[in-house]
Amino acid sequence: MVVFCFLVDQKRKVRRSKPAAGTCSRCGGGASVADMKTATRFCYVPFYWKSWRAIICTFCGAILRSYG
Helix, strand or coil: CCCCCCCCEEEEEEEEEEEEEEECCCCCCCEEEEEEEEEEEEECCCEEEEEEEEHHHHHHHCCCEEEH
């Protein structure tokens, strides 16, 4: 019998952001352009990083648009 235990998670972090024109379609809050970093971790040890840019809401934190 084989048992798989997946202890994998992802952690997102905003590295820097600046205001952008427009509003959030969900809550009506302001928008900002942010440089994001995603770290995929296995047993709390990061093994994959990805840097990307996104337009996020400053009020609710929703990702409105992402750029790979």
